Structures are given as structure tokens and as C-alpha cells.
Amino acid sequence: MDEFERFTQTLTQLSEREFAQERPRRLALHIVEGQQQRTLERGGTRILIGAHPDADIQLSSDSASTVHCELVLSDSGNILLRDLGSKNGTWVGHGISVREAVLEPGATFSVGSSTITVAQVGDERVFYSTRPSFGSLIGRGSAMAELFARLERIASVNIDALVTGETGTGKELVARAIHDSSSRSSGPFVVIDGTTLNSGNVENDLFGHRRGAFTGAEQDQAGLFEHASGGTLFIDEVGELPLNLQPKLLRALENRTIRRVGDPSYRSFDARVISATHRDLPRMVNEGTFREDLYYRLARVQVTVPALRERDKSNISMLADAFLERFSVTRDDGVPLSFDRDAYAALKGHRWPGNVRELKNTIERAAALCIGPIVRPTDLDLAPTVAGPRATTSALFDKPWKDSLAEFERSYAERALTEASGNRSEAARRAGMSRNGFSNLLKRAGIG
Numbered sequence: 001m002d003e004f005e006r007f008t009q010t011l012t013q014l015s016e017r018e019f020a021q022e023r024p025r026r027l028a029l030h031i032v033e034g035q036q037q038r039t040l041e042r043g044g045t046r047i048l049i050g051a052h053p054d055a056d057i058q059l060s061s062d063s064a065s066t067v068h069c070e071l072v073l074s075d076s077g078n079i080l081l082r083d084l085g086s087k088n089g090t091w092v093g094h095g096i097s098v099r100e101a102v103l104e105p106g107a108t109f110s111v112g113s114s115t116i117t118v119a120q121v122g123d124e125r126v127f128y129s130t131r132p133s134f135g136s137l138i139g140r141g142s143a144m145a146e147l148f149a150r151l152e153r154i155a156s157v158n159i160d161a162l163v164t165g166e167t168g169t170g171k172e173l174v175a176r177a178i179h180d181s182s183s184r185s186s187g188p189f190v191v192i193d194g195t196t197l198n199s200g201n202v203e204n205d206l207f208g209h210r211r212g213a214f215t216g217a218e219q220d221q222a223g224l225f226e227h228a229s230g231g232t233l234f235i236d237e238v239g240e241l242p243l244n245l246q247p248k249l250l251r252a253l254e255n256r257t258i259r260r261v262g263d264p265s266y267r268s269f270d271a272r273v274i275s276a277t278h279r280d281l282p283r284m285v286n287e288g289t290f291r292e293d294l295y296y297r298l299a300r301v302q303v304t305v306p307a308l309r310e311r312d313k314s315n316i317s318m319l320a321d322a323f324l325e326r327f328s329v330t331r332d333d334g335v336p337l338s339f340d341r342d343a344y345a346a347l348k349g350h351r352w353p354g355n356v357r358e359l360k361n362t363i364e365r366a367a368a369l370c371i372g373p374i375v376r377p378t379d380l381d382l383a384p385t386v387a388g389p390r391a392t393t394s395a396l397f398d399k400p401w402k403d404s405l406a407e408f409e410r411s412y413a414e415r416a417l418t419e420a421s422g423n424r425s426e427a428a429r430r431a432g433m434s435r436n437g438f439s440n441l442l443k444r445a446g447i448g
Helices: 003-010 142-156 171-180 202-207 246-255 281-287 292-298 314-328 341-349 355-369 394-398 401-419 424-431 435-444
Strands: 018-033 036-043 046-050 069-073 079-083 090-092 096-098 100-103 108-111 114-129 161-164 189-193 232-236 272-277 302-304
Touching: 003 142, 018 069, 036 114, 079 090, 079 096, 114 142, 142 171, 142 302, 161 171, 171 189, 171 232, 171 272, 202 246, 246 292, 281 292, 314 341, 314 355, 401 424, 401 435, 424 435
Parallel strands: 161 272, 161 302, 189 232, 232 272
Antiparallel strands: 018 036, 018 114, 046 069, 069 079, 079 100, 090 096, 090 108, 108 114
């Protein structure tokens, strides 16, 4: 039995720190492809559909993308159909191409020449942890309880994992918690930041080199994979890895061996590899910027960290209290701080596009600048939350084009920076711009 089979087996076992409830997490799907028909059952919160053999639902249609679309199930029983940037689109009704659509039981959609009907929604056991924390992660409510139960299972087996979630949700904390709760906790926890790897030296950084491999290589040097032996190698923002490096990462994961630069022989390494990304890797596969075989290898065991807005509202005050207690001790007066009622209301009313990281930065700033022991809404200095991505101001249409454009660019730049917690590289990635392009936007908007 390999580690994936052991992990799958633990999904059916109830521990003393857990309880189980039935949730609408199982679909019966009727698939018609030419003269062939079949009905399949699949469970889980996400069901991936595509032409790849490792897809949850593999289609034989030539017009189906390798990673085509997915079905996402919620506790309320809603079924969300999401196209993943497929080449030929996902269709519902009478020839309507959709990026996202909410389906009812009995609904039919088309993927290439394949037709799929949601025949039935059934219940499946979902496990919830009774613990209020996992490692340094804290939280309440069903989303966090389900996350903690899954993390406990991942930690109990020696298996690679992919952690997904929006920026600022705490993906590195998840990886660290898995490491600290595993049999590898006494070993090293080595971090690779995919956004900072120099494409010219990345292979050397990861795999090391042999003496004489290049100018300046005066002695043998181990890479990060070998340094992580006995512990965990955490690859943050794996979606940023150069395309030419990805097959080497895949080979390393499959064979548990690496080859140093300039060395003809392979050597083994003993490290669990946990990857993380805020990117939509299936879309990147369809765009040709991420290898499909690497994606499926990484996503065999996947955990998604919920955004702060998707968690129970009590998580906001719980996290805010923990951060405030931590940052109170850094004040010169050493006076314990607390929030007033209006501050709690302001915190819970904010959308937190930057997630837990934005909340942490807000509390740190408030703790440093507030006068007296009580933190009030004015100390939080929360930027107004835009009602939605399509929200607009009619006054813009009453101004000349150039003035309206300048105002929009300034608002867009400010919001992008706020959602990225001031990180300009991250703001540029979210905006789909190069860092230089985003810097030019800031200059035009008059923002430093």
C-alpha cells in the first residue's frame, strides 16, 4: 500500500478528535459520448472533468481540453460549474457558453461532443475536527473544522500535498503545521519562494552542483532538495516556476531523485514536498504555462484554505484578539489593549480582500498607533470596501474622458495595493500586469 492509498484509507476513519456529518458531496453524472453512455458517481467538494487520464471524469471527446471544467459542491447543496479556460468552452442550455453557472439536479451541460447530466446529488460523510487549532492555525466554524480534520490526515502519512487558496490565507502556516504534526517534525523545514527564484540559477538552487560545473563552482554543493532530507520541502507559489524547470520537478517527485548541475548521476533525497499557490493551475495548464502532468501529480492530494470571508464571522474577532495580544507587548507603555464594540463591528463588516495577512497588518498598525488601551474604528483605518467588481460611480460619466480615466486608474491602483497588503509584485500579478507596467500605473496615478 503506497502513501496515497494510506491517505485515502484514513479518510474513512474517525479519530477521537473528530465527528462526522452527512453533507451533499456526492454526484451521479450521466455521460453521453456518441453511441456510448455511462453513469458515474463521484464525491468530494471539487470534481475535475477533462481528457486527462487522471481527471475525476475522463472524457474521450477530441474537443475536450486536458483540464476542461470542474463541479464545485457546497454544504448547502449548490453545484457550481466552472470552465477552466478550456479551448472550446463549456456550454449549458441552448448553446450558451459559460465561465460559471449554478446547476440544479437534472441540469445538462456540454463539453466538446460529450453531454453530461447531473442525475442526482447524494450525501457523503464529511469529517470535522473538534480542535480549535492546528499548529499555529486557529479558527471556528465548519470550514475550519473540516480543514483541520483534513490536515490531520495529511500529516499522519508521508505524502506530498498541494495547498491552494487566495493570497494571505495562510498557506505557509498550513505547510508548517503539517510538518510540525508529522513524523518529520524533528527534521528541517526548507522553504522555496517560487516568485524569487532566479531563472538562471534556479536549477543550481534546487538541485545543487558538482565542483567545476561552472565558473566559481569550487566545491560540491547540495541543493535545497537535499537540505530538506529528513524533513519537509515547501515550494511556495509553485505556479511561478519556470516552464523549463517543471519536468525536472516532476521527475524528482516521481522518482525521489535529483541530479546536481554537472553531475551525470542521480542521487536520492528523503523529503516530503508540499507545494502552494494562489494561481488557478488548471487554467494555466490550458494556457500552456503549467505542465498538465505536473499539475495532476501535485493535485493528487489537495487542500484548499478558505478565504477569510468564507469562514464563520467569529474567526475575525478570534484572530483579531490573538493579533492584538501579540502586538500589545511591542508597545513602549506595555499596556494591554482591547477592542471596543464598534471596532469589532467594523472588523466583521470589512470584506478582507487580503485575507488573514491584511487583518494581521491592520491590527499591527492599530496597536502601534492607537492612543490609550482601547482600539476604536478610527484606529483601524479600514479602507471602504467596494460593493462588488462591477460597482461603478455614475459621476465618472459626468467628467471628461481623461479625468475619468485618471480617477479610475488611481482607484484601481489603490485597491490593488490594498488587496495585496502593499506588496507591489503581488498587486501586479493580481492585475495581470508586469511589475514595471504596474509601477508605471502607480506613477500615472501619483502613488509613490
